[in-house]
Amino acid sequence: MLHFPERQRHGITIHLTALIDIVFLLIIFFLLTSNFIMEDAITVPLPDVASKQSAPEY
Numbered sequence: 859m860l861h862f863p864e865r866q867r868h869g870i871t872i873h874l875t876a877l878i879d880i881v882f883l884l885i886i887f888f889l890l891t892s893n894f895i896m897e898d899a900i901t902v903p904l905p906d907v908a909s910k911q912s913a914p915e916y
């Protein structure tokens with residue numbers, strides 16, 4: 859029977875601490891730059907329509 863030497867398995871490691879730091883920084887950035895309060899809008903009077911014909915479709 860043949861005995862092959864066992865291979866060492868090299869697993870891929872991802873350093874999650876740097877990834878988590880970047881995610882938290884992005885969350886903080888978007889929270890600080892977003893608007894949560896709806897501001898009152900200015901009412902704009904629209905002009906009256908002279909005719910009730912619709913525009914031709916091309």
